[in-house]
Amino acid sequence: MIDYPVQLNLHNKSVVIVGGGKIAERKLLKLLETGAKITVISPTITNTIKANVAQEIVKWKQKEFFSEDIDDAFLIIAATNSPKINLQVLESCNDQQLINLVDNPVQSNFIVPATITRGKLSISVSTSGASPGLAKKIICEIANQYDSSYESYIDFLAQCRTEVQQKVAEGEMRSKILKELLNHCYYDLTKKGLYEERQRKFQRLFKKYDC
Ligand SMILES: C[C@@]1(CC(=O)O)C2=NC(=C\c3[nH]c(c(CCC(=O)O)c3CC(=O)O)Cc3[nH]c(c(CC(=O)O)c3CCC(=O)O)/C=C3\N/C(=C\2)[C@@H](CCC(=O)O)[C@]3(C)CC(=O)O)/[C@H]1CCC(=O)O
Ligand SMILES: NC(=O)c1ccc[n+]([C@@H]2O[C@H](COP(=O)([O-])OP(=O)(O)OC[C@H]3O[C@@H](n4cnc5c(N)ncnc54)[C@H](O)[C@@H]3O)[C@@H](O)[C@H]2O)c1
Structure with a gap:
């Protein structure tokens, strides 16, 4: 059996992290940019988690875990330093919830x-x-x-792809153009900051394929 890799959209989803130590902090930092509504359940939290609580980016319930804490959660991370408590979090879940035990990959239904x-x-x-x-x-x-130049390179490819999808109806032609767009020269032009030349080269593709 193998795991199934996915990219989760957590925007506005309720996420609960049980525990507030070093590992909870690492998981939280990755979750912050997802737009999830995050609550930390733990008697103690690290200074970094505290800073996020102070800015009202994250909610903190300063208490030990009880099963009602995860009633409305879409995704749960059990990150206490007690295997027993982490298993208790698992036992409080229903079949529809996503649960990661940081010390128990076998019992988790997802890992990071x-x-x-x-x-x-x-x-x-x-x-x-x-x-x-x-x-x-x-x-x-x-x-x-x-490296970081891939950030604007991806944005360029996304814009071109939208334009190709709008202008080229025929499937085979569309995939030929999209394949040519992956030619390394577009990345090289991005890396050199030659954006106008990159755009002209892209527009020439429509002429080349007569569309
Ligand atoms: C990738 C990453 C993502 C993240 O956490 O965001 C991640 N662990 C990272 C680092 C790391 N973790 C550990 C070390 C020490 C070296 C070592 O033990 O190898 C290092 C290295 C370091 O810190 O440098 C120890 C460790 N990890 C787990 C256990 C418990 C166990 O195995 O039972 C123990 C033993 C604890 C103990 O001994 O007490 C369990 C899990 N860790 C996972 C993910 C999941 C499997 C992912 C996979 O294999 O694909 C899984 C199953 C569950 C989960 O956490 O989702 C993140 C790198 C992020 C980054 O880039 O910085
Ligand atoms: N998944 C990974 O990548 C990874 C890596 C290293 C360690 N680990 C595991 O993660 C566990 C946690 O490590 P850590 O360094 O964050 O520990 P830690 O001691 O820094 O933090 C533990 C946290 O759990 C909280 N806690 C304890 N009992 C609780 C309860 N009943 N309810 C709510 N919160 C409670 C504590 O208040 C504390 O905030 C370790 O036991 C280890 O097995 C996982």
Whole structure:
């Protein structure tokens, strides 16, 4: 059996993190940009979590976990330092909820991969829990190859793709143009900041394919 990789849209979804230590903080920092409504349940929290609570970005219930705390949650992270409490969180879940136990990949119904993001580009690596350290090492290697210039390169590709979809109705022609757009020269022009030349080159594709 293998895991099924997905990209979750958590905008306005209720997310509960149980525990407020170092690992809860790491999970929280990744969740902040998703637009989820995040609540932390824990008697203590780190200074970084506190700063987010003070700015009302995150809610904090300063208490020990009780099963009602996750009643309305779409996604739950059990990140206490007690395997017993983390299992109690699991037992309080219903079948429709997504639950990650930070100390128990076998019982979790999802795990978190190592990820880098460059705007709309997101690259994730998972070892299915076999070696999280290796997932992190591989993602660090990939990070050098896909530097920050990919952020505007992806935006350019997205804009071109929309224009191609609007102007080119015929499927085969459309896929030929979209394939040509992936030619490395567009990335090179992005990297050099030659945006007008990049745009002219893209527009010439429509002439080339007579559309
Ligand atoms: C990728 C990353 C994402 C993230 O957390 O956001 C992530 N762990 C990261 C780092 C990391 N974690 C650990 C080390 C120490 C070295 C080592 O043990 O290897 C390092 C390295 C470091 O910190 O440098 C220890 C560890 N991790 C887990 C256990 C419990 C167990 O295995 O039972 C223990 C033992 C605890 C103990 O000994 O007490 C469990 C999980 N960790 C996962 C994800 C999931 C599997 C992902 C996968 O394999 O694909 C899974 C199953 C559940 C989950 O957390 O979702 C993040 C890198 C982020 C970054 O880029 O910085
Ligand atoms: N998944 C990973 O990547 C990874 C990496 C390293 C460690 N771990 C695991 O994560 C666990 C947590 O590590 P940590 O460094 O964050 O621990 P920590 O000691 O820094 O934090 C534990 C937190 O849990 C809270 N807590 C304890 N009992 C609670 C309860 N009944 N209800 C609510 N909150 C409660 C504490 O107040 C504290 O905020 C470790 O036990 C370890 O097994 C996971």
